[in-house]
Amino acid sequence: MVARWFTEEGGEEEFRLLGTRCTACSSVSFPREDAFCRNPACGGGDQTEVPLSKRGRVWSYTDCRYRPPAPYVFDPDVPWRPYTLVAVELEAERMVVLGRAAPGVTPGDLSVGTEVEVVPGVLDEGDGTGPATWHWRPVEAW
Structure with missing residues (x-):
């Protein structure tokens, strides 16, 4: 799990x-930045934790059908599964956040402008662990 990148309870x-x-x-910064302001026009200020919007709109998406190159290490006994990567615009925060689509969501389920919501996810659905990351899921279709 990525510490302090998302809520862990509820x-x-x-x-x-x-x-x-x-x-x-x-x-607003994501991933979080506790040491300084990332805005180059800002002289700096204290950083406070804020929850980001739960919903946003698809800004872009792609179908990932290849294994990333080295230095990524893969277990040869685990089959590679394609996934959908989604860039979501959060209007209130004025930013775009990347993440995987929820299991079962394909590029055919998305279009630019589709409303999506963030949901807890795991990196390997078969390992039985709790939330380790986040996924984006279309609001109306699910």
Whole structure:
């Protein structure tokens, strides 16, 4: 699990990505940045943790059908499965967040502008672990 990138309690309804907001300029960062403001026009301010919007709109998406190259290491006994990568625009935060589509969501289920919501996810659905990452799921179809 990626520490402090998302809420860890409350189930799917309460699941949210966590970012930071600069107290000087109100810029939001994700992944979180606790040490400084990423806005180059800002002189800096303290960073406070903020939950990001649960819903956004598909900005772009792609069908990933190849194994990433080295240095990624794969277990040769585990079959490679294609997945859908989604870039989601969060209007209130004025940012785009990448993530995998929820299991079962294919590029055919998406289009630019589709409303999606963030849900807890695991990197390997077969290993039985709890949330380790996040996924994006279309709101209306599910």
